[in-house]
Amino acid sequence: MKPSRYNLFVNSENGSILLFNSATAALAEIESDKIKLVEQLLYGTIPPQTEEQKQIYNYLIEGGFLVEDDPDEIAALKEECARMRYDKSTFLLTIAPTLACNFRCDYCFESHRGGRMTEDTEKALLRFFDSRVREAEKFYITWFGGEPTLCIDSIERLQAGFGEMAHKYNTQIQPSAIITNGYLLNRTNALRLKDAGVPAAQVTLDGPPRIHDARRKLPGGEGTFDRIVENLGEASDIMGITVRINVDRNNRGLA
DSSP states (O other): EOOOOOOEEOOTTSOOEEETTTTTEEEEEEEEGGGGHHHHTTSSSOOOOOOHHHHHHHHHHHHSSOOOOOOOOHHHHHHHHHHHHTTTEEEEEESSSSOOOOOOTTOOOOOOOOOOOOOOOHHHHHHHHHHHHHSSSSEEEOOOSSOGGGHHHHHHHHHHHHHHHHHTTTTTOOEEEEESSTTTOOOOOOHHHHHHTTTTTEEOOOOOOOHHHHHOOOOTSBBHHHHHHHHHHHHHSSSSSEEEEEOTTTTOOOO
């Protein structure tokens, strides 16, 4: 076995180390008195002999921190990417019902051109979906933007249309997800999304209030942290929510 090339070590304030594998997304916290042992097992300087060593060694394998000697991890990822790209049994569709957004984040790459998906575009999207989904065994929908919660009515209509076509072709519908800034994700909208077949959301918080509000603000410069956190409290028992943090040279190391 050899250590994965995708292992990342991050020092923690309490003296422990966080070990993250960017290929498997596995995360482990290594207590300070176990750091040397984990390093020895990871780099093969000692074989696992005691029960504790064997247990840690197995965890390292399960998390992808240790991999077989022969496989080329880069080649394996390229192969998996190609397989997913040309595999027609799974249909993945990312939809932006609008490019408009109610935020003006410092690092945003969007043009904020505004506008929203028209009825004709919705019908064209359903025709495209109909032409592709009949070949698939299952499909996944992700809602993106702009800010997609500005267009929940479009999401509801399209989700209903997708469901009808999936039933017609006996295709398995996977739960949809939405990537949102969370500012409009209150309890009412969370219930609408879940009822439409969108039970999962990814929401961004870029740190504590003073850091987040300096980066992710409304067009008038007002902060958004408190409103988002309030919404997360209302929506968290309705939807599965993943909190994302964008880290760059402007906010790394800040707390």
